[in-house]
Amino acid sequence: MLHFVERHFSLAIIISIAILFFVYAILPAIATLGLGIGVYKRRPIRHGLAFTFDDGPDPIYTPQLLDLLKKYNIKATFFTLGSKVEKYPNLIRRMHLEGHSIGVHNYVHKSNWFRSPWAIRRELNQSASLIEQITGVRPIFYRPPWGLLNLFDFGLRKHFQIILWSLMVGDWKSKGGSDRIKKNLLQNIKDGDIILLHDSGDTFGADIDAPSFTIEALEYVFQSVLQQGYQCMRVDEMLQQKAFLPVVSLQIQSSPKQDRLGS
Numbered sequence: 001m002l003h004f005v006e007r008h009f010s011l012a013i014i015i016s017i018a019i020l021f022f023v024y025a026i027l028p029a030i031a032t033l034g035l036g037i038g039v040y041k042r043r044p045i046r047h048g049l050a051f052t053f054d055d056g057p058d059p060i061y062t063p064q065l066l067d068l069l070k071k072y073n074i075k076a077t078f079f080t081l082g083s084k085v086e087k088y089p090n091l092i093r094r095m096h097l098e099g100h101s102i103g104v105h106n107y108v109h110k111s112n113w114f115r116s117p118w119a120i121r122r123e124l125n126q127s128a129s130l131i132e133q134i135t136g137v138r139p140i141f142y143r144p145p146w147g148l149l150n151l152f153d154f155g156l157r158k159h160f161q162i163i164l165w166s167l168m169v170g171d172w173k174s175k176g177g178s179d180r181i182k183k184n185l186l187q188n189i190k191d192g193d194i195i196l197l198h199d200s201g202d203t204f205g206a207d208i209d210a211p212s213f214t215i216e217a218l219e220y221v222f223q224s225v226l227q228q229g230y231q232c233m234r235v236d237e238m239l240q241q242k243a244f245l246p247v248v249s250l251q252i253q254s255s256p257k258q259d260r261l262g263s
């Protein structure tokens with residue numbers, strides 16, 4: 001009899017934990033990643049694109065990416081980790097001085113599914129303050145690692161706009177190199193996309209050298225989207241835009257790399 005009661009008691013605990021996890025983690029993911037409730041994933045802007053970069057700043061890849069963005073006069077949005085902001089303040093300063101927008105991606109790259117609401121709030125504030133001390137501007141954009149929010153994260157909307165994405169191409173993996181990233185981006189980019197890419201490869205599940213392929217692919221993708229008349233903007237610019245920007249066609253000289261398009 002006692003054994004029977006114990007078994008049922010354990011089962012009840014397991015079911016309770018499963019229900020709580022569903023409400024705390026899975027349901028918010030369905031609402032945000034699936035249905036886009038309470039978050040921004042894409043804007044209905046004709047010929048507008050927002051390139052966003054997560055997981056940095058990185059001492060090797062972020063400077064290379066900033067050089068490339070400068071070459072094409074493209075302004076981007078960086079979702080940075082507070083722990084790296086602390087380590088590489090000069091890169092944050094450079095991002096800001098070169099006209100990019102800086103958002104928060106947690107203090108460390110851990111999923112909000114397995115963290116308490118108060119730990120997330122404390123670290124988000126800490127990260128935002130670090131960025132504010134360097135740039136003088138307090139970040140208003142937040143992207144949680146892997147896009148995973150918990151139930152209480154909806155309360156963060158009082159202080160942050162939560163930005164997810166409408167296009168990602170698995171650029172955290174090196175397999176397939178820059179050709180795979182290039183092809184996936186150029187085949188799938190559409191009006192109003194918020195594009196998720198990475199300027200660091202040291203997070204869980206990523207390949208350390210993966211950003212080198214992202215940067216190589218972007219040299220090419222930037223040329224192509226500008227030629228197609230896309231306007232690349234920061235997330236804050238995109239959120240302020242009315243739909244249907246005029247189409248501006250830019251002629252950019254072809255380079256040897258361009259001739260490999262589609263190869």
Ligand SMILES: [Zn+2]
Pocket residue numbers: 054055105109144145146203
């Ligand atoms: Zn991330």
